[in-house]
Amino acid sequence: MGDYYYHAGGRLSPDGSIPDLTPTAPTIPLPTVTHTPPEFEHITDFGHRTLWVLFVLMLISTITFIGLSWRVAIPKRLFFQTTTYVTLISTFTYYALATGGGWSYQHVWVTNEHKHDIPDTHKVVLRQIFWAKFIDWLLTTPLILFNLGALAGLSGSNILNTIVAATAMNFTGLFAVYSHGRKTTWGWYAMAWIAFLTVGWHLVVNARATAQRRGGQLLYNPIALYTVVVWIGYLVIWGVSDISRGISPNETVIAYAVLDILAKPALGFWLVLGHDKSSSTQVNVDGVWTEGFGHREGLLRVGERDGDA
Secondary structure: OOOOOEEOOEEOOOOOOOOOOOOOOOOOOOOOOOOOOOEEEOOOHHHHHHHHHHHHHHHHHHHHHHHHHHOOOHHHOHHHHHHHHHHHHHHHHHHHHHOOOOOEEEEEEEEEOOOOOOOOEEEEEEEEEOHHHHHHHHHHHHHHHHHHHHHHOOOHHHHHHHHHHHHHHHHHHHHHHHOOOHHHHHHHHHHHHHHHHHHHHHHHHHHHHHHHHHOOHHHHHHHHHHHHHHHHHHHHHHHHHHHOOOOOHHHHHHHHHHHHHHHHHHHHHHHHHHHOOOHHHOEEEEOHHHHOOOOOOOEEEEOOOHHHO
16 A cells, blocks of 8 residues: 655645645635725815805805995894894805815715625715804804794794704704714704704794784795795705715705705895885894993884884
């Protein structure tokens, strides 16, 4: 019986040759385990140009509102000033975004499921999120709601409740965008909708009834309905863009640009030009507002001309 020789790779045959031990390839190909670089989702030159266009539009609107406010007496400047602040804040926001600031990457862990016992594959998506927009909304939304509340003649307590609900809506929307985990994200998003429903109730039901009693419903009702519809658009875009990644960052910028134009310059011009033509929606502020802090009294009058006080 011949001798057998051994090799580190296996047993040799009696004639000294090395048997073929090459493994047979599996019938089902398996994906190669390699490091997958992150996938980036960000705006292109088109989105960048859109940001510059919005900066110019907001700047022109701000200058126009300043010019309009100079043409009215100080007691009647309330809406003009608050509307100017809204577009001024947006001017700063769009300048920051257009020059490369006010954004960060959202880290998204994406799992691709496979059939036929093939292991799932994973990748990291880095999506550009403009957090400066949320700062903008946190500052401008209270001003817009104050204008609508004053236009309707709503009480200060109810105006404050509406502003707090809107602030909660913006915060929960921000948390939804940056949260990790599907359930947590959609939980925050659901809270944003609940907060919005509170805002909508105050605008459509509570303030509308107040405007009706004061005779200012002809101006207030369409403005309030318009505002609610536009703000629904914001929440929808939150869901289909930054949360579910259903549209690209370029499309997100365009959608926000359209909504911002409708919610700020367009609404502002409607408000300041419309309320001045209606005696029932005149808002005049006296006392400290016009005379300074040496004046002991302060008065906000809705629906009165100067000579009616």
